[in-house]
Amino acid sequence: MSSPTTTAEAPTAPTARRGRRAGGGLGRYILVRFALIIPTVWILMTVVFFLMRITGDPITAALGGRLTPDQLAERRAAAGYDRPLLVQYLDYLGSVLRGDFGTTYTDNTPVATVLATYGAATAELVVYSVIVALVVGVPLGMVAARFRDRWPDAVLRVGAILGYATPVFFVGLLLKLVFSVQLGWLPVAGRISSRGELTMGRITNPSPSYLLDAIRLGDGGLIVDVLTHAVLPAVALGLLTGGIFLRLVRTNLIGTLEMPYVDSARSRGVSEVRLATRHALRPALIPIVTVMGMQIAMMLGGAVLTETTFEWKGLGYMLAQYMQARDYVAVQGIVMMLAVIVAVSNFIVDVIAALIDPRVRY
The missing domain is CATH 1.10.3720.10 (MetI-like)
Incomplete structure (x- = not known):
C-alpha cells in the first residue's frame, strides 16, 4: 500500500528543488549583477584619471596660461600634484569614497x-x-x-x-x-x-x-x-x-x-x-x-x-x-x-x- 503513495509523492521533490533553484538563481543573479557595478565604475574612473594626466596635472592644464610659473608651482604643491602619480591616485580614491x-x-x-x-x-x-x-x-x-x-x-x-x-x-x-x-x-x-x-x-x-x-x-x-x-x-x-x-x-x-x-x-x-x-x-x-x-x-x-x-x-x-x-x-x-x-x-x-x-x- 505504500508503493502508490511513494509514486504519487515522488514528483513533488524535483518540483521543490526546481523552485528553490529558481529562487536561488534569481537572488544570486541579482547579487552578482549588483556587485559588478563597483568594478565597472572603478575601472572607468581609473582609466579617466590616468588619461587626464597624460598631458600634465589638472592645475597646469586648466590655469597654465593665466598664472606665472611660480604661482603654478605653488598651486600644484598645495593641491598635492607634485607627489608621485600613484599617491595622487590613492588619495583621489579615498576622497571619492568620502563623497569628496x-x-x-x-x-x-x-x-x-x-x-x-x-x-x-x-x-x-x-x-x-x-x-x-x-x-x-x-x-x-x-x-x-x-x-x-x-x-x-x-x-x-x-x-x-x-x-x-x-x-x-x-x-x-x-x-x-x-x-x-x-x-x-x-x-x-x-x-x-x-x-x-x-x-x-x-x-x-x-x-x-x-x-x-x-x-x-x-x-x-x-x-x-x-x-x-x-x-x-x-x-x-x-x-x-x-x-x-x-x-x-x-x-x-x-x-x-x-x-x-x-x-x-x-x-x-x-x-x-x-x-x-x-x-x-x-x-x-x-x-x-x-x-x-x-x-x-x-x-x-x-x-x-x-x-x-x-x-x-x-x-x-x-x-x-x-x-x-x-x-x-x-x-x-x-x-x-x-x-x-x-x-x-x-x-x-x-x-x-x-x-x-x-x-x-x-
Whole structure:
C-alpha cells in the first residue's frame, strides 16, 4: 500500500528543488549583477584619471596660461600634484569614497554641487528621450511586422536606419531650423524661458528639476513652458534609439507570429491585430528590455551633443564646457557620475529582464 503513495509523492521533490533553484538563481543573479557595478565604475574612473594626466596635472592644464610659473608651482604643491602619480591616485580614491569629488578650477565650484545641479537636467532629458523612443519604435515596429516585405515595411526600415545613422547634432539642427526658425512653433534652445526662470524664483527650496518645481507651483503655463522646451531635444535624442527599437520589435514580432501557439490561435479565428497585440507583443518586447541599459549609455553619449546643440544645461553640456577649459577635476567627476548612471541602469534592466525571462539568469 505504500508503493502508490511513494509514486504519487515522488514528483513533488524535483518540483521543490526546481523552485528553490529558481529562487536561488534569481537572488544570486541579482547579487552578482549588483556587485559588478563597483568594478565597472572603478575601472572607468581609473582609466579617466590616468588619461587626464597624460598631458600634465589638472592645475597646469586648466590655469597654465593665466598664472606665472611660480604661482603654478605653488598651486600644484598645495593641491598635492607634485607627489608621485600613484599617491595622487590613492588619495583621489579615498576622497571619492568620502563623497569628496574635488573642486573645479575654472569656477571654484564643488564637483558634487555640479553633479547635483545639472544631473537632474540630463536625467530629465534621458527620460523624455526614452518615452519618445518607445512611442516611435514600438508602434511602428508593429506596423512594419504587420506589413512584412510590403511598401510600409520598406519605408519604415529605411526610416529606422536613418534614425540611428544620422548624427544627433545634425538632427537637432534640422529640427531647430524647421520647427523653431521657420515655423516658430517651439523654442530654439534652453530648458525654460526667461519669464519661467523668474517664476521659478518664487520657490524657496527649488529642486534641480524644472518640471517638478513647475508641478509644485501648480502653474499650468509653466509646465507647458518646461515641456515645450524639452520637445526638440527629446525628439532629436529619442529618434536615435527609436530606430533601433523599431528594428528589434519588427524582427522579434515576425519571429513570434510564426510560433506554433500563435498559429493555433490564428486557426481559432483570432484576428491578426489581436494576435500581434495580445499574443506576440510581450515576447517581442523582451529584447528591448535587455538592450535598454545599453541604449541608455548611448543616450548619455548623445546627450553631450544634444545638450550642446540646444543649450540644455545638463551634465553633457557642462562636460563639453569643462573639457574646453581643460578642467580635469570636473571632467573626472562628471564622467564618473555618468558611469554610475549607466551601471545602475544596466543593473535595473538586467533584473527586469530576469524577471520577465527566467532563461536570462542561467
